[in-house]
Amino acid sequence: WSWPGPNKRPVYNFRSEGREFSSNRSLIVADGFYEFTDPIVPKKKRKDKWLFTKKDEPIFCIAAIWRDTPEVGEAFTMLTMEPGPDIAPYHDRQ
Template sequence: MCGRYSLTTSLDKLLPRLRGPLPPGLAEHFAPRPQVRPGEPVLLQRQEHGQLQVALALWGFVPDWSRDPRTTRRPINARSETVAEKPFFRGAWRHRRALIPADGFFEWQPRTVDGHPFKQPWLFRRRDRRTFWLGGLWDRWLGRDGGELESCVVLTTAPNDLLARVHDRMPVVIPDGLEEAWLESVDGPALRALEPLMAPWDPAAWEAVKLERLPGETALQQLDLLAHPPGETAGG
C-alpha cells in the first residue's frame, strides 16, 4: 500500500533525472512537498508516441474508457500481481507505464496503546536520501465536451523484510538504470519481462523512521489521518 509519499527534492536536483520538456508553469510553481496526497497533482516521467515526457497527473486512476470520472472509483494503488489481467488497468499496463519521483513514502502500523487502537506512521526512505522511482501507470480520459483528465496510480507488491512488520503491501520501486525499459510501450514476452522489476526490492540501502506526526499535518489532521489511513480505502 502507498497512501502518502514525499518529494522534498528541489527541482534543480531533479532535472538531471527527468527527460523531456517540463509541463508549462512547472519551473515557476514547483515546490518541495513533504507529503503528497491522493487527489493531488503528481509529477511523473512517461513515454508517449516514442517520446519521453515529464507530466503532471492527478493521483487516483481513471481509465480512458470511463464514462464519467466523477462517478468512477479512482484507486490510488494497483496490485502488480494482477495488473496485467484486470480490465481497469490492463491497457495502461501495456502502453502507459510511469515513473513517479519520490524521496520517501509513508505506511501505518496497527497498534494498541492503553487499550485503544492506534495507527503508527512510519517513513521509509533511502539511507543516502536519494530520490527514487515509484512504479506507476497513467491514463488520459477525454470527455465529449473536449475536457481532459490525466491520472495515475502507484503499483504495489509484497513487502520486504523492512516493511513486513508494518504493512502487508509496499510500493514498487524501479531500479536506477532501467527507466527506459520500464517506460517503453511493449507487449507479449517483452511485457512479461518487466514483471521481475515489480518484485520486492532489497531493503539493505533503506531505513524506517518512526514518526509522531506526518510532515505538514496539523494536530487535527493527524488525528483524522490516524483514524482513517488512506490505505484502508485505497483498494491496492
C-alpha cells in the same frame, strides 16, 4: 482498474504481480513514503505513521501507470507488490 466518481481521488495502488504493462508506464520520483499502523499506545486515537526512505539515497522512483479520461483527466496508479522484509511488519504490500 476503475475510475472514481465525483469528488474522489484519481489515484490508486494496483497490484502488479504477473502483469505486463507495455504502454502508459511512468515513474513517480519520491524521497520517501508513509505507512500507517494501528497505534502502539491503545488510548491513542490516530494511527502511528512510519516514514520510509532510502538509506544514503536522496530520491527513488515508484513504478506507475497512467491514463487520460474525459471523467477525471490525467490520472495515475502506483504499482505495488508483496512487501520485502523491511516493509512487511508495517504493511501487506509495497
